[in-house]
Amino acid sequence: MNCSAARKAIYPSPDRCVLSVETGKALDHVRQCPDCRRYFESQAEWSRLLRAKAGAEPAPDQLRERIAGEIESHQRIEGPRRLGWIAAAALIVVCLPALWFARRIPSQLFFLALCEDHIKYLSADSQLRSSDRAEIESWFRDKTDFGVRVAALGTAEILGSRLCFLRGKKAALVFYRQQGRPVSLFQINRRDLSLAALDRWEVDGAAVWRASFKGYSVAAFEQRGVVYALISDLRESELLRLASAARAEAQGY
Amino acid sequence: MKLLPFQPRPPAGESRESPEHAVGRMLLENLDGLYSTAYRLTGRADAAEDLVQETAHKALRAAASLRDQRNLRAWLFTILVHAIRDHVRRRRRWEESDQQIESAPAGPDLESLSQAAVQDVRDALGRLSPPQRAVVLLVDLEEFTIAEAARMLQAPPGTVASRLARAHQALKGLLRAYGSRSSELGGQP
Ligand SMILES: [Zn+2]
Numbered sequence: 252m253n254c255s256a257a258r259k260a261i262y263p264s265p266d267r268c269v270l271s272v273e274t275g276k277a278l279d280h281v282r283q284c285p286d287c288r289r290y291f292e293s294q295a296e297w298s299r300l301l302r303a304k305a306g307a308e309p310a311p312d313q314l315r316e317r318i319a320g321e322i323e324s325h326q327r328i329e330g331p332r333r334l335g336w337i338a339a340a341a342l343i344v345v346c347l348p349a350l351w352f353a354r355r356i357p358s359q360l361f362f363l364a365l366c367e368d369h370i371k372y373l374s375a376d377s378q379l380r381s382s383d384r385a386e387i388e389s390w391f392r393d394k395t396d397f398g399v400r401v402a403a404l405g406t407a408e409i410l411g412s413r414l415c416f417l418r419g420k421k422a423a424l425v426f427y428r429q430q431g432r433p434v435s436l437f438q439i440n441r442r443d444l445s446l447a448a449l450d451r452w453e454v455d456g457a458a459v460w461r462a463s464f465k466g467y468s469v470a471a472f473e474q475r476g477v478v479y480a481l482i483s484d485l486r487e488s489e490l491l492r493l494a495s496a497a498r499a500e501a502q503g504y
Numbered sequence: 505m506k507l508l509p510f511q512p513r514p515p516a517g518e519s520r521e522s523p524e525h526a527v528g529r530m531l532l533e534n535l536d537g538l539y540s541t542a543y544r545l546t547g548r549a550d551a552a553e554d555l556v557q558e559t560a561h562k563a564l565r566a567a568a569s570l571r572d573q574r575n576l577r578a579w580l581f582t583i584l585v586h587a588i589r590d591h592v593r594r595r596r597r598w599e600e601s602d603q604q605i606e607s608a609p610a611g612p613d614l615e616s617l618s619q620a621a622v623q624d625v626r627d628a629l630g631r632l633s634p635p636q637r638a639v640v641l642l643v644d645l646e647e648f649t650i651a652e653a654a655r656m657l658q659a660p661p662g663t664v665a666s667r668l669a670r671a672h673q674a675l676k677g678l679l680r681a682y683g684s685r686s687s688e689l690g691g692q693p
Pocket of ligand 1: 255257280281284286287
């Protein structure tokens with residue numbers, strides 16, 4: 252096979268080309284031909300440059316919120332449908348007071364925003380640098396309308412804290428490091444978001460909600476009107492273990 | 505404190521991540537890409553918003569019956585591209601003559617692309633025919649394979665690969681023309 256036929260057979264690149272009887276022979280040719288390897292390398296570089304220059308048109312915020320709202324209302328409908336009508340009716344009666352406080356920010360969007368904040372502060376850029384739990388708790392005292400608890404997450408190191416504003420809501424953020432990996436613990440007032448946007452799991456017989464966004468795991472639970480959300484790229488079972496520890500400790504306060 | 509060993513598990517009868525959550529998460533994570541693709545193929549912000557909303561609606565409705573959660577991203581773009589194609593077809597021709605190319609295009613001209621202004625690159629993309637622009641958006645910008653793009657566009661993979669090669673040639677020609685224009689004017693890129 253000559254250069255021209257090989258390039259045509261695996262255009263635009265060896266990993267994105269159409270698979271055909273010709274592909275194998277063309278790939279063999281490219282492996283042995285420095286000119287063809289250079290050709291595909293510069294083709295890949297050209298695509299990367301095009302992607303960088305063309306950029307993306309960011310979706311408008313209203314569209315993002317409309318879609319997040321639709322996702323959430325869909326999840327509310329799908330949940331009860333599975334339980335059957337009697338259970339659904341009972342659920343509506345029980346949940347009606349909660350639905351009254353129709354949440355203005357769709358919760359899944361809020362958890363995505365928490366992950367984006369975790370990524371933004373991967374270097375634990377703290378407003379208060381401290382490993383003293385009592386000091387961090389008192390630093391938050393006049394900053395939030397709920398009591399912030401700084402749980403000891405097993406052997407995780409406490410690095411500091413920060414007050415975040417996400418979509419107009421306050422979130423208390425405590426930075427930890429576990430096995431060399433950054434872990435963020437966010438605390439948010441229960442009225443600002445719903446855990447129903449995540450998947451419910453059981454850990455040590457207690458409910459923990461999980462999800463993943465942008466490659467990061469979220470493990471969340473609720474205690475006394477506060478939602479606790481742990482975010483990290485640790486193994487998910489490890490993060491759920493930390494969430495379980497935090498939950499057990501928050502219960503003891 | 506002591507951490508008890510445990511085995512985290514979802515409640516009985518539930519899978520690891522429900523399809524509704526997986527689809528919702530995918531939608532939010534890829535919203536910019538979906539919107540960008542719709543905007544660049546229709547040229548209108550209002551149409552792009554409607555098409556992305558329609559995509560979300562169809563995807564969420566179909567989520568419960570989804571058997572295979574692998575490659576949800578390609579599935580979402582497939583729904584979007586079908587909606588865009590219907591939208592564009594109602595207004596103007598989408599089809600183009602799809603002759604196979606004789607040979608692969610000459611090596612890419614990295615210099616004219618790296619010197620091109622961002623606005624010229626966007627303008628050049630906008631000058632491609634909708635089917636050519638669609639392939640560039642899906643393969644170069646969204647990084648799908650030719651096979652995935654072919655499924656989205658409901659066209660044979662060989663045709664899509666040829667269309668991409670022709671689109672690349674057209675883009676290179678446009679960018680070279682922009683380059684010589686700006687050097688004639690003595691301006692910087
Ligand atoms: Zn060769």
